[in-house]
Amino acid sequence: GEDVEQSLFLSVREGDSSVINCTYTDSSSTYLYWYKQEPGAGLQLLTYIFSNMDMKQDQRLTVLLNKKDKHLSLRIADTQTGDSAIYFCAEIPGGSYIPTFGRGTSLIVHP
């Protein structure tokens, strides 16, 4: 099956930028997503990027897509303590409606 890979942990200082990375395996993936999960809650869609885009910016969030390397990243500018959560990368393989999720990256923001 398809594997979406992410590092498990990232620790940053409040006010710094955070960059969460993800690699996916299906070169025909159409949509790629970033979800956020806060403690005790479900996953919440943060943003998406379509496969014909290289970059998407939404306020403090910047998504970069490198299709050649099948690499996706999420940059959070001016990281705040409220950004502490688990961030999941997900892809929609070509011809499918079923998302494949990574294991999630725990972002820890310390003062």
Next chain:
Amino acid sequence: DAGVIQSPRHEVTEMGQEVTLRCKPISGHNSLFWYRQTMMRGLELLIYFNNNVPIDDSGMPEDRFSAKMPNASFSTLKIQPSEPRDSAVYFCASSSGTLRDGYTFGSGTRLTVV
């Protein structure tokens, strides 16, 4: 819309008992997914329904697990008999089929089997 609603939020049961988890998807969404989340295995897709019909149940662990979607506004995931290794957080998610809108998750049911 109140979002995807799951019940109960927490369930503690004894090994061997039957457990039923419930989900109400967002009105108008035609796809429904059941996921299981554990520390060891991350987020696993159990089953996917489209227009109330099970399309992919290859993730259902074994015959002890069953899922139904009798109508567009309700789905259940049943475990009978339950075992301690079933302890996990179970999520229901729904989708309109418009991929850029993504998938809306419920708050999950934390199941503990003792």
